[in-house]
Amino acid sequence: MRHHRRITVWGSFLPRSSATNHSSSKYFNNRRKVCVFLLADWSSSNMLRLLLTLCALFTIKGSALQLPQQLSISRCPITYYTKKYESVYVDSINNRFRICFRGPADSTDCIKGPVIDANSQFTFNTDKRLTTLKLFQFGTETVLELDYSDYQPPGTPSTEHPRYANTLVNGKEVQSLTAVLQAREYYVDITGCRPSDFGMARNTKTSVLETCTNYTCSLTAVGSSTTCGDREYCDGKGSCRKMEICTANGPTVIDFKEKINSVSDRCEYTLLHDQSAGFTLKANFLERRRRDVSFVDSLTLDFSDSDDIQLLQGQRVMKAGSPVTLTSSVQTFSGVDLSKDQTGVTASFSLQGSSFSVFYDGTTVQISIDVLAYKSHTGLCADSGSSSSSRLSSDASCLTQYADKVDDEVNCTAMTQQCNILKSAPFSSCNSKVDPQPYITACTETMCKYPDEDGLRCQFLEAYAKACAKKQVILQNWETAAQCSNSAVMCQNTICSDHEFCGDIFGTAGCRCRAIFAAPYLNSSTYGSPTVCEHNSASLTLVNCLLDQKGINSSNLTLLDKTCKGQVNEKTHMLTFNFTSESCGTIVHTNNSKVIFTNAVTLKDEITRKDHAYIEFSCFYKKPEVNHVAFRIQDSPVVQSVTSGTWNHTVTMVAFADASRTQMVDTNYQVQLNQKIWVELKSSGLDENLISTVTDSCWATNQQSYDSSQKYFLIQDGCANLADQTVQVERNGDGVLNYFSFNMFKFTDESRDLYLHCKLQLCLKQEGNCIPECSSQGKRRRRSMQNPEDSAYLSMGWSA
Template sequence: MLGFVLYLAACGLLTGSEAMYQTFTSPGEVNISSCPITYFGQRYEKVFVSLKANTFAFCFTDAFSPGSSNNCILMSGGPADRGELEVFSRVIPFGSGVHKLLPDLESVGECVNVIALKDNKEAEIQQVELGNFGSQAILGIKTFTGYPNSAVDAVSQVNGQTVSSETFQTAETINGVITDISGCRLSGVVYKTNTTDVPNTCSTVVCGPSGVARVVSKCGPMQRCQGGRCVQSSTCTVAASAVIDFSGRVHTVPDRCGYTLLSPGSIPGLKVHGLFKERRRADVSFLDRVVLKLDKGSVEVVLEQGRVKLNGKVLELNATAQEFSGVELSKDQMGATAKVSSSSHAVTVFFDGDKALIQITGPKGTVQGLCGDNSGDFSGEKASEYSSSGCEVQHTDPADTNVDCGAATKWCNLLKQAPFSACNVHIDPEPFITACNKTLCEYPAVDGLKCKSLETYAMLCGRTGNVTLEDWRKKTGCSAQPSCQDKVCSDHEFCGELHIGGRPRCLCRAIFASKYRSENSYGEPTVCEHKSATVKLASCLLAEHGIDSSVLHLNDQTCRGEKDEETHMVKFHFDNRNTCGTVVQANDSRVIYKNTIMTQNVSTHGSIYRHDHMHVDFSCYYNQPDVKSMAVKLKHSAVDQHITSGAWSYNLTMKGYIDPQLSTPIESSTGIDLDERIWVELKTEGLDENLVHVVTQSCWATEQPSPDGTLRYNLIVNGCPNPADDTVRVENNGKTTHNQFSFNSFQFSGSTGDVYLHCKVQLCVKEGNNCEPTCHRSGRWRRSIMSGSNDENPALISMAWTS
């Protein structure tokens, strides 16, 4: 070893001048900000000097204290109790003798801190020099005649732990010696500038001159480390739309179709498919479920969010693996696992609703699918039987202003920092950083998505690298999220958070919800049929507005929605048997049945409530029938008239009989004599008798098919018998959905042709007995309020007879 500063001066290399001069006593704090030192990857601008008879300590974080987690250089000492600092700048050009002595130095020396240590008589005992070589540093030691020991011990400590220890004889130090104090720090471990083998990890740590350490694995892309040696084993990771294959390549699924992830030649007949769907955005897909298909026995295992199906049947599983049709299945709070084995290989699939880890073990063999030996050709890997029609259609959603790609990149790069860096030797973080950036630069950081990106890597470290990343959640602020494992959503839903930090619930997928959001609707239109009204609302649409479907009811609070366990659509219903408080109204054109879906008036939580109020009206109606005529000769068979209008339909018929029991209808062969008694029934089918009645408003006869014939004879006027004809009788008019009248047959004077009968019929909303005409001797029909019934739009039905 040659001298340091003295050697440089003698060789004419000490070209700078003192930039700073400072004196101190023990213990003393020395300012080296004009020539800072990078000590094992960390930069320092102060040195705390402690001078004792047996030990000189030069510390960088605090004053020396035995046993503390300090960063110090400790040397055997002498009688020095004071000192002075001189700084020399720009003194060591590249290629000088120092670089020849310390070939690992790869930077130009910028400056040197020269610390002279003296006793109380100002006699120099020892000289310590700290040289700045950029991200590296050197230590120089020189002793003088007052130094009492035969050797100098120099110990470098980081966080209180010894990194290196060297001993120099005074025969060397009297001329000056130098040594390298450069190094790196990685996951709490300190490395010297060099390449260091890490025991039992199949890897080395390379500490470069920049002070940054990197881990280099000795295993190939299809291998993992086991017991310090590389063995064949691979894991394919699928998260959001990213597929990280066995070789570490990243593929992005472009749509919402099903794809073959794995088809191993080592287990014939096995295929693993991934089905992708959208969530909040239509243009970003996420892995929705995983399917294992085995040709042998036609077995299909579906791993879904919160449940596992075998050939369409939901299984009850726990953490203990059970075998079903050659597949080992288990499920816990983390997710579901399926395993298929052969004599030499095993495929294990884990799925938790967000990510899938697909591991294959055994001798190397051919592997097809997006996880294996493919070229990234998605068209060739599409699983048509698991791809819905139109799944390949590309959508473009408006940019989300909440997406911060710069912040996302910074976040994803945490995978290269402690504590994740402890796993970098086992699993290359770059593909996971790429996948993380891809997702978070296109999709808002909701539903715990940021932390799930880190969780995927952490879980893979534990499963395939056997590395536990301690406190990674605490260090990143990623608290454990409420689990979706017990939340089963429908096909048009996904499990997410309505608000950040909220409990998980089933939310609407973007494409499903778009048609309803554009119409500001909660669900499907009202279905009116068979005297009933039905409305189906999507519970996920209600959830978006903070509405719990379980608190909704109709006008009658006992009438609540029925939730379909599979689709999660909530059905509200009323009919003529259970009106659920339906309000019936009428106007000039319609009879309307209206009900309301609403929230409870009384909170179930006392003086507060946590859901929005809701008030949604829905209705069905009968149109008041149009005026229509149909002439039928009475001597022929009776004719039905079918009137369909509005959302509900009903039949209106008029039939003639020759007996009061209405058992013998008038047929085409029936002869009708003059003054013979005829009974006529007006009857409807399809009306709700509890709420609507039928009123025969008027009936008359003409000699022509038209109701406006020249000759006219009235039988019923204003709902009452014609007072001028005492043969006319009217029964049940306005009392129900049918009525009848009778009269004696006749013929028009001067005519021998057919006689045509016409009637006008009116629907009436029943309110008490308001639909029944009150007939006085004058024949007038007196009514109270008829709820919209009027004389302008009655139904006209006609028939004819030949005397």
């Protein structure tokens, strides 16, 4: 006997197609408390009437009911796949009767009933054609019932056909119920389970491949689930894999879960960080041949309790900033085992029970762990998509994005085919152990943009082969199948500077310029910085890696004088040439107001088959200018610094009382009339091979001004006054030291003061002879002293 009361909704249902039968009465055996909270009937009268029985306590009768309608069942809540509801919403959708629990606009948790047929081809009397949908609540258990009855006039075919009902959880169908024969009750237990917010029937199992999770709903409606362990990850295809290998090649990082992402800048990143163990593995990304493609340029093993270890290009290793010499034999430094072979450098160590191995060959990084408690690790290897949180660089300039033009020589179709070889033999023998798709994607994304140079394509294939080896799958002769020469690193022991990377240069390993560093030089078609000019010396610095990339051997370069070679800086690899105006074949000439030093870098060989083997450069100086400097004998000797354009020197003017110029005339010295005085003019700080000091003229006045109306010349036009036989110019214009002598005199106007003035010039020796030509017959001035505005006046005075 069934102890229940019911709500009845009358109307006409027209079922569509047959379904699996679910007919049973076992749900009602030995049940004492039953709540039939909804019973939906649809009859041919098209009249909807509602009756509700809660917990078998009482019945509510209603008149005609229009859809949609909300009904309260708070006196007898229903448990629908573990969720308890106190209201139901009755409506129709796509001509099917529907009962929903979350709201009229929310169709996620619903029961879809049979099709409502308001235009039946038959005419029936009330209650002659009836479809009934019932829900039973037994404590926490819920049962759905479906039955129907049809009126069949005598002599007409049977109208029996199946009716359907379906349960939905979060919009997905969970169970279905089909009434096949009339006058029979069909039941289905919809108590079920709701793992991860989807529905399951009792005593069923289901799997979600994307998360590798297996769900079980027991016979007693208890849900449970299993998934990958802490040391495993889901491959998205239903299989759990051990989290063992992380690979970084080019800009791409394939993390422990075989998810892939790319680094688009040139910053330092955390590949792996274990806070509890105090360990961080850092990778510095830098560009190479293109500005918009980055590579792992160095690794840093950062231990909180010991010195850092760096793995660099050329299989170089640094510990606490000092180089470490490695061989194939394992050497241990602070608990880290280091070794190298022809393929690269390996660092192995243990942290809190986990064994780590870090391999680096200058391009590819592979980190493997035998035991990984994944939840305790962060960084790109734990989650390749965590680039923003894993970035370490504080300088924002590393984030600058570049867009180089497309390389027309890159054949993306061909590169894709070559990367897809990972699905073919012999690589295919490992495909079940290591998913080749992330490696194919990494290879394709990079090789469709970056030129196939420096063995890069084979580096991607070798990275897959190494990952297979970690899974005990050895790929025999893969190099031959992939047309890769061998696994040896091309750049063993090659040391490049910060603006260089090791790559192929005409078939051999060498240091090439990084794209960002080289761009300004390539744009201006130069090989170095502008010439640095200073006085009579100059230097030219060329970028060695630019020369190498053009096939120019820097050791074969000289200046015009073939004995003058450049010097290579061991750290920067810059090539510098130094020369003076008098060395290395420098050519000096003038052009109006400029002095030009010209030299050139060229090959020492007589012939060359390389372009750009001749690099000419020049230094431009302004001609020496005359400065106005005044001295008084009372301050003798006087030393003063003089600046004349780009020429800086010091002038000293001293008077002496002896021919050897050892007895200086100072303020305490009494000069007698007709006593011979020697005056010395000396310039310091000038290159005597390039510049001479010329005494153009000297004269005496009785006034302090050198332009006084009364003048007496001792030297004129660089030569002694022939009218005064006491004047002797003993050295003038052949260096930076001039001196002359004369006998002391005074003016006849009884003036007590005597002032001696000299006009000087600096002379460029390459322009001509700086020594004035003097004779007893006449005098000839040098061309460089023809401008009277370029005169300097130096004065010395005596008081009688």
